[in-house]
Amino acid sequence: MALLVLGLPLTVLPLTGDTPPPSDPAVVINGDQGGPFTPSTFTFGVVNVAAVGSYWSVTQAPSWLDLEMTSGYLAPGEHISLTATVNDQALALPPGTHTEDFTIHFEAQPGDFNGDQKVDTLDVSIFESCISGAAIKCTPECAGADLDFDEDVDQDDYGILQRCFSGSNLADRNCK
Ligand SMILES: [Ca+2]
Ligand SMILES: [Ca+2]
Numbered sequence: 001m002a003l004l005v006l007g008l009p010l011t012v013l014p015l016t017g018d019t020p021p022p023s024d025p026a027v028v029i030n031g032d033q034g035g036p037f038t039p040s041t042f043t044f045g046v047v048n049v050a051a052v053g054s055y056w057s058v059t060q061a062p063s064w065l066d067l068e069m070t071s072g073y074l075a076p077g078e079h080i081s082l083t084a085t086v087n088d089q090a091l092a093l094p095p096g097t098h099t100e101d102f103t104i105h106f107e108a109q110p111g112d113f114n115g116d117q118k119v120d121t122l123d124v125s126i127f128e129s130c131i132s133g134a135a136i137k138c139t140p141e142c143a144g145a146d147l148d149f150d151e152d153v154d155q156d157d158y159g160i161l162q163r164c165f166s167g168s169n170l171a172d173r174n175c176k
Helices: 088-092 121-128 140-145 155-164
Strands: 003-008 010-013 027-032 041-047 054-060 065-067 071-074 079-086 096-099 102-108
Touching: 027 041, 041 071, 071 079, 121 155
Parallel strands: 003 096, 010 102
Antiparallel strands: 003 027, 041 079, 054 071, 054 102, 065 079
16 A cells, blocks of 8 residues: 655745745655555645735636635734645646645735724724834834835835725735
C-alpha cells in the first residue's frame, strides 16, 4: 500500500504596512492512494489584521480541496473559521508528497474604520480623531487612517477619505 502525503502550507498574505498574522502551521493530510484521507476535513482561520475593513479571497488552493467559503469581508480584527474538505479529486492523486500553496489575498477598503463596508460620517469622526498633521508620525492605532501610507494622517489622507466617502451606500473598493 502506498502512502499519500498531501502537504498543505497555509499562507496568509497581509496588507502592505500591516503586521503579518502568526503563520498557520502546515496542514498535513495522510492517506493511501485512493483514500481515505486523514483528516478529511479541517478548519483554518482567516483574520483581518488591518485597521480597516478588508475584502478577502482565496487566490490559490488545491483542486482536491473544497472550501466552505472563498471570499468575504471582515471588520478590523474580525476572525472567522472556515472548513476545508478533501474532495474526490484527491482519490486520483498518485502516491507521493503533494505540496500545494494555499493563498488568501486581503484588500483593504480605504476609510472603512468600523468594518461595516460603508465610508460614512462615523468613519469621518474616527479619521478626524487620528489627524496628526503633515509629516508627523501617526500612532499605530491610527495606521488605517494613513490612506497614502506615508506614516502621517494629514490633508492628503483626508482627500482620499473624501473620494472614498459612500454615505449609506456600499463603499467603492477602488475609490483611491
Ligand atoms: Ca464604515
Ligand atoms: Ca498619510
